[in-house]
Amino acid sequence: MQDTAYQTLEVVRDGALATVWLNRPDVRNAFNETTIAEITKVFRALDGDPQVRAVVLAARGPAFCAGADLNWMKKMAGYSREENLADAAGLAAMLRAIHDCAKPVVARVQGDCYAGGMGLAAAADIVVAAEGAHFCLSEVKLGLIPATISPYVIRAMGAQAARRYFLTAERFSAIEAARLGLVHQAVAADALDSTVQALVSALTAASPNAVAEAKRLVHDMTDQPLTDALVDDTVARIADIRASDQGKEGVKSFLEKRKPSWLI
Numbered sequence: 001m002q003d004t005a006y007q008t009l010e011v012v013r014d015g016a017l018a019t020v021w022l023n024r025p026d027v028r029n030a031f032n033e034t035t036i037a038e039i040t041k042v043f044r045a046l047d048g049d050p051q052v053r054a055v056v057l058a059a060r061g062p063a064f065c066a067g068a069d070l071n072w073m074k075k076m077a078g079y080s081r082e083e084n085l086a087d088a089a090g091l092a093a094m095l096r097a098i099h100d101c102a103k104p105v106v107a108r109v110q111g112d113c114y115a116g117g118m119g120l121a122a123a124a125d126i127v128v129a130a131e132g133a134h135f136c137l138s139e140v141k142l143g144l145i146p147a148t149i150s151p152y153v154i155r156a157m158g159a160q161a162a163r164r165y166f167l168t169a170e171r172f173s174a175i176e177a178a179r180l181g182l183v184h185q186a187v188a189a190d191a192l193d194s195t196v197q198a199l200v201s202a203l204t205a206a207s208p209n210a211v212a213e214a215k216r217l218v219h220d221m222t223d224q225p226l227t228d229a230l231v232d233d234t235v236a237r238i239a240d241i242r243a244s245d246q247g248k249e250g251v252k253s254f255l256e257k258r259k260p261s262w263l264i
Contacts, residue, residue, distance in 0.1 A: 008035040010060065011042055016053035016204045018046050018103075024069075025061025028112060032072035033087075036094045039120075043097040043105075053211070054203040055101065056196060057124055058108040064133065065117025091116070091148045098123040099152060099219075102212040104203045108196050109133050109174070110189065119149025122156040122182065125215060128196050129174040130189040135182065136171040155222065157182040207262055209246040213237070 005011075008031075010021035020042055022029040031039075046052050059065060068076075076087060098105055098120065107124035114136045121127050137153070139146045146153065146166060154162045157180040165172065174186040187195045203211060217237065224230055241247045246262065253260040 006038045006042065008032075009038050009042060013052075016051065017056065017200055018049075018052045018054075019056040019058055020046075022057075022059040022065060025059075025063070027069055028063035028066035029059045029061065029117070030066045030069040030072075031116060032069040033090065035069075036090050040090070040094045040097045043094075043101050046103055047097075047101045052103055053208050054200050055103050055105045056108055056200065057098070057105055057120065058196075059110070061111075063111035064107075064109045064113045065120055066112050067115030067117050067138065088148055091119075095119050095123045095149065095152060102215065104211055104215060106196055106199050106203075108192060109183070110192065112136070114138055115146065116149060118182075119146075119152055122149065122152035126199055127156075127177075127183045128185045128187065128192065128199065129177060129183045130192050131174050131186050132189060133174040133177075133186075134171050135174070135177050136169065137165045138169045140167065141169045153182070205263065207246040207250050207260065209244060210241060210250070213241055 006023075008022070008024050010023040012019045012021065020039070022031075022035070024030065024035065043055070046055055076084065079087060104126070105124040107121045107127045109121055109127060109129040110133055111130075112134055113121055113129070115138050118135055118137060121129075137146050150162070150166075157165070157177075161180045161182075164170070174183055177183040178186040185195060220233075221230070242251075246260075249262075250260050
């Protein structure tokens with residue numbers, strides 16, 4: 001089922017899977033204010049939709065996302081600082097909506113993934129790229145910096161790699177992106193869809209509540225010091241999930257050698 005409420009996106013529902021297609025192939029899926037607002041809106045909606053258990057972020061045409069739309073950039077050139085603050089806040093909200101979505105998000109990347117496009121990929125939970133894809137943090141060539149996307153990109157590729165690619169704006173391959181950790185799998189172009197589908201099948205086979213809590217666990221534990229409070233937090237989380245309805249059902253179904261209720 002296709003949601004026709006969006007101008008720059010194509011949103012397709014297939015059972016528990018929602019696929020969000022960037023749909024501006026004529027401009028290599030570069031984003032403008034409308035795209036940013038629509039991505040924010042759809043991910044917030046999917047976050048609260050109990051029927052959706054996994055989201056794929058994909059793109060129509062030969063490129064995943066070339067970053068900022070040229071016409072949008074022309075408009076930004078005349079912005080005041082206050083207007084720039086408001087505009088950047090919209091971009092930050094879009095990335096946060098992807099990152100904070102309780103549903104697991106898989107980015108399906110082909111072709112160019114540049115600048116803000118790298119932010120989209122890095123904000124996802126799992127990134128699968130075609131081997132022919134290329135990545136670039138091109139901002140310094142324009143006298144800019146990748147500020148808004150930096151929390152996500154640095155977490156994904158590490159500070160050491162970010163030092164190089166933030167400063168040089170070099171283009172690098174999907175194979176290199178996988179080596180750095182930005183991409184989880186780089187596969188042949190004809191294997192891209194089947195690889196994504198296998199991941200979606202794994203995600204939707206697990207407890208929806210446990211997947212959401214596991215995603216939150218990674219976010220909350222990353223780069224935290226190992227304190228007594230942190231250990232106590234992990235103890236509370238496992239106790240709570242064991243006592244949850246899906247936790248009880250999962251263990252019971254395993255012991256009884258049957259499918260859990262979320263697969264029936």
